[in-house]
Amino acid sequence: MEEAITDDVQLNVLQERPPMVPEAFRDSRIVFLANTAPALQMELLSQIAEPEFVAADTMNCWIEGRRDDLMKLLQKIDALVLNTGEAKLLTGDFNPVRSARKILAMGPKFVIIKKGEFGSMIADRAGDCFILPGYPVEDVKDPTGAGDSFAGGMMGYIGRNRGAVTLQMLKTAVAYGTVLASFTIEDFSLGRLSSVTKQDIDSRFEILKRVTQL
Amino acid sequence: MEEAITDDVQLNVLQERPPMVPEAFRDSRIVFLANTAPALQMELLSQIAEPEFVAADTMNCWIEGRRDDLMKLLQKIDALVLNTGEAKLLTGDFNPVRSARKILAMGPKFVIIKKGEFGSMIADRAGDCFILPGYPVEDVKDPTGAGDSFAGGMMGYIGRNRGAVTLQMLKTAVAYGTVLASFTIEDFSLGRLSSVTKQDIDSRFEILKRVTQL
Numbered sequence: 001m002e003e004a005i006t007d008d009v010q011l012n013v014l015q016e017r018p019p020m021v022p023e024a025f026r027d028s029r030i031v032f033l034a035n036t037a038p039a040l041q042m043e044l045l046s047q048i049a050e051p052e053f054v055a056a057d058t059m060n061c062w063i064e065g066r067r068d069d070l071m072k073l074l075q076k077i078d079a080l081v082l083n084t085g086e087a088k089l090l091t092g093d094f095n096p097v098r099s100a101r102k103i104l105a106m107g108p109k110f111v112i113i114k115k116g117e118f119g120s121m122i123a124d125r126a127g128d129c130f131i132l133p134g135y136p137v138e139d140v141k142d143p144t145g146a147g148d149s150f151a152g153g154m155m156g157y158i159g160r161n162r163g164a165v166t167l168q169m170l171k172t173a174v175a176y177g178t179v180l181a182s183f184t185i186e187d188f189s190l191g192r193l194s195s196v197t198k199q200d201i202d203s204r205f206e207i208l209k210r211v212t213q214l
Numbered sequence: 215m216e217e218a219i220t221d222d223v224q225l226n227v228l229q230e231r232p233p234m235v236p237e238a239f240r241d242s243r244i245v246f247l248a249n250t251a252p253a254l255q256m257e258l259l260s261q262i263a264e265p266e267f268v269a270a271d272t273m274n275c276w277i278e279g280r281r282d283d284l285m286k287l288l289q290k291i292d293a294l295v296l297n298t299g300e301a302k303l304l305t306g307d308f309n310p311v312r313s314a315r316k317i318l319a320m321g322p323k324f325v326i327i328k329k330g331e332f333g334s335m336i337a338d339r340a341g342d343c344f345i346l347p348g349y350p351v352e353d354v355k356d357p358t359g360a361g362d363s364f365a366g367g368m369m370g371y372i373g374r375n376r377g378a379v380t381l382q383m384l385k386t387a388v389a390y391g392t393v394l395a396s397f398t399i400e401d402f403s404l405g406r407l408s409s410v411t412k413q414d415i416d417s418r419f420e421i422l423k424r425v426t427q428l
Contacts, residue, residue, distance in 0.1 A: 097352045118332040119347065129425050131347040133333065138311045171428050211343050213427055214385050 009061050014040055021047040030159045032151055033077070035059050038069035045076060053158060053165045055079040055112075057151060063089045074107035078165065081151055083114045096121060100129070110170060112154075114147055119178065122170050130171045135182035135208055142188045146181040149193065153180030153201075179204040223275050228254055235261040244373045246365055247291070249273050252283035259290060267372060267379045269293040269326075271365060277303045288321035292379065295365055297328045310335060314343070324384060326368075328361055333392065336384050344385045349396035349422055356402045360395040363407065367394030367415075393418040 014036055021044060028048050033041040033056035041056055054077045062070050063086060070090075074080060080103060088094050091102040096113055100123035103111040113121045117140075119133040154177035158165055179201055186192040228250055235258060242262050247255040247270035255270055268291045276284050277300060284304075288294060294317060302308050305316040310327055314337035317325040327335045331354075333347040368391035372379055393415055400406040 095352060095354070097350045115332065118329065121347075121350075129350060131350065131425050133335075133345040133347055136311045136335075136343060136345065138309060140309070175428060209428060211345050214389060214423060 006060055009059075011037065018043050029053070030155060031055070032155045033057065033073075034148065034151070035062075038062050038066050038073040042069070042073050042076065045073075053078050055081055055151070055155065057081045057147070058086060058090075060086055060089055071106065074103075077108050079110040079112060079170075080108045081112045081114065081147075081154075083116070083147065087111075087113050097123075097129075101127075110165075110167070112170070112174060114150060116143070116146070120150070120174050122167065122174060124167050126167075128167055130167065130174070132171075132174055132178060132208075133212055135178050135204060136211065137182050137185060140185045141191075143185050144188075145184045145190075145193075149184040150174075150177035150181040153177035156180075175205060175208055176201070179208060220274055223273075225251065232257050243267070244369060245269070246369045247271065247287075248362065248365070249276075252276050252280050252287040256283070256287050256290065259287075267292050269295055269365070269369065271295045271361070272300060272304075274300055274303055285320060288317075291322050293324040293326060293384075294322045295326045295328065295361075295368075297330070297361065301325075301327050311337075311343075315341075324379075324381070326384070326388060328364060330357070330360075334364070334388050336381065336388060338381050340381075342381055344381065344388070346385070346388055346392060346422075347426055349392050349418060350425065351396050351399060354399045355405075357399050358402075359398045359404075359407075363398040364388075364391035364395040367391035370394075389419060389422055390415070393422060 018040060026047060026049050029052045031045060031048055031051045031054045033044060033054065035057040038058065045051070045054060056073060056077045058070060058080065084096065087096065087099045087103065091099040093099040093102055100111050100113060100121065104123060104125050109125055111123050115121070117134045119131065121129060121131045123129040154173040157173040157176040158169065161169055182204060183192045183196050232254060240261060240263050243266045245259060245262055245265045245268045247258060247268065249271040252272065259265070259268060270287060270291045272284060272294065296304070298310065301310065301313045301317065305313040307313040307316055314325050314327060314335065318337060318339050323339055325337050329335065331348045333345065335343060335345045337343040368387040371387040371390040372383065375383060396418060397406045397410050
């Protein structure tokens with residue numbers, strides 16, 4: 001499985017009132033704009049005083065239905081996180097290498113393409129890239145939340161490190177994202193993730209390194 | 215694309231007469247049994263005096279139609295090379311980790327599962343594994359022959375090295391296989407592969423290392 005299929009999208013509370021970032025978070029250094037309408041993502045971002053690194057997620061319905069807004073957002077973020085199908089939809093190109101390059105030309109410094117069980121790819125504007133397989137999970141119960149866990153693990157690692165976000169830092173960040181996602185899919189909801197310790201995470205990080213490094 | 219679809223299989227000359235290994239090749243140390251009927255693969259193998267490392271490829275029609283022969287062959291080889299769909303068909307298990315383990319229980323010391331553009335995985339009996347993404351090819355013209363080039367590159371590397379074939383040696387071997395396949399798919403037939411130099415291969419090997427190593 002490398003692509004997600006959308007049956008329905010409900011904006012719920014986000015449709016009624018634009019979200020307000022609480023005062024205590026307005027000095028955030030690292031910002032992740034989780035998947036929602038790009039106009040809302042922009043409005044959220046405008047409430048952060050001086051973000052140093054901004055990543056955003058998106059999905060098919062915004063790529064198709066809110067393309068202009070999304071294009072504006074892409075000018076304001078450092079990294080776009082999206083899956084293979086979304087990258088294809090955004091660029092019209094099914095080849096991940098070309099499609100990544102086309103997305104970088106739209107604004108962000110980095111693009112991170114998620115390939116479900118096949119892992120992920122980072123590409124940067126210098127033409128460099130990094131490809132990491134998925135963690136070899138034996139019992140997948142439910143892939144729901146894998147992408148958000150991936151982004152959470154990635155942003156968590158970035159947030160613990162000071163200094164400019166480089167491709168080298170992002171490599172380790174996506175490896176942590178991959179590990180977090182590997183726990184999420186082992187149970188429904190937060191069943192597995194909620195009991196995960198720092199030691200569990202570090203242990204899988206070491207396994208992921210061992211099984212992917214020559 | 216991670217799975218192959220078979221429209222038709224023609225054994226051609228192999229159906230008329232069992233293949234004879236020329237005298238000059240009967241002392242081969244390293245043997246690759248390319249995909250054909252398992253009974254023929256076995257007959258070929260029996261003509262090699264003292265093989266040190268034997269790998270075999272197979273496909274859906276033998277898994278479904280010649281299962282008993284294939285099971286006998288699996289007892290006689292060191293490594294089985296097959297794609298995701300074939301592994302699923304052979305074990306009835308869609309999970310690559312479990313499916314690899316089930317194949318190892320059928321006989322071989324190593325199983326190498328090919329995942330098309332998503333790369334490949336090696337698993338061994340000690341429960342260890344290695345996962346390598348595909349080479350990021352920008353212009354794929356025709357995937358025909360990718361699997362054979364992969365096996366060729368892999369066996370070529372093994373053949374150049376003395377000593378027992380270990381997981382560590384196989385890691386580098388599948389990386390070379392991945393590189394060889396990346397050239398094959400850039401043109402039809404041997405269009406690209408025929409003009410490839412050792413330097414081209416080593417250069418892509420270094421790139422593959424750079425884009426996959428943390």
